[in-house]
Ligand SMILES: NC(=O)C1=CN([C@@H]2O[C@H](COP(=O)(O)OP(=O)(O)OC[C@H]3O[C@@H](n4cnc5c(N)ncnc54)[C@H](O)[C@@H]3O)[C@@H](O)[C@H]2O)C=CC1
């Protein structure tokens with residue numbers, strides 16, 4: 310609480326008080342709680358407010374329906390690495406939010422990492438790719454390190470090297486602009502270690518499994534949005 314106050318932030322347990330004091334308001338409850346919060350704040354919402362929801366799956370249409378006509382509404386889909394300024398965030402705007410509001414959000418959220426404005430239809434896909442995707446990468450990092458532990462490396466060192474491997478590989482995709490398939494092929498010495506390992510991953514259908522995971526999370530985000 311002290312840290313918030315040092316930054317000049319104030320806290321309250323009263324949602325409508327937030328609306329009275331702020332024009333830009335982020336809604337970050339769990340998705341199933343959001344309709345109740347929208348009903349609670351709707352009487353205090355004016356056309357000066359910019360209402361931003363981070364709730365997975367809750368559509369702009371639902372947000373607009375539960376708020377007064379003409380409210381400027383946007384949705385953002387962040388991911389966990391925003392806390393280390395390496396997030397991937399997408400923003401979609403409702404029919405009453407303009408370029409000015411979208412630009413404001415892009416400028417604020419680019420402090421959290423990559424921030425792109427997209428059509429709303431991409432938000433659930435982004436959830437499957439990146440919002441939830443961070444968890445798939447942690448699972449992969451854990452598995453990489455466990456493989457090294459199995460072969461005799463101490464766990465702390467294996468975890469550190471697994472994380473640096475992901476970081477370096479990701480940085481190369483972004484900095485070279487090369488397709489991941491090209492970079493992967495560059496690592497494969499004919500008859501060498503990597504192609505033997507990749508064959509094992511293909512036997513485990515890694516790519517199909519990961520594609521299925523992105524599809525499952527996207528479908529679940531869509532399902533949450535239909536409730
Ligand atoms: N965890 C993640 O990586 C991501 C989460 N999201 C979305 O962010 C939202 C929040 O998720 P988490 O941070 O994981 O949940 P959380 O449970 O950690 O945070 C929810 C917060 O809402 C507060 N809250 C509950 N009822 C409230 C009410 N009636 N009025 C005001 N505040 C209330 C809680 O005190 C809590 O601080 C969800 O809608 C989720 O879909 C989106 C992208 C990524």
Ligand SMILES: O=C(O)[C@@H]1CCC=N1
Nearest residue numbers: 365436439440441442
């Ligand atoms: O698991 C979830 O539903 C949330 C949305 C994206 C990441 N966490």
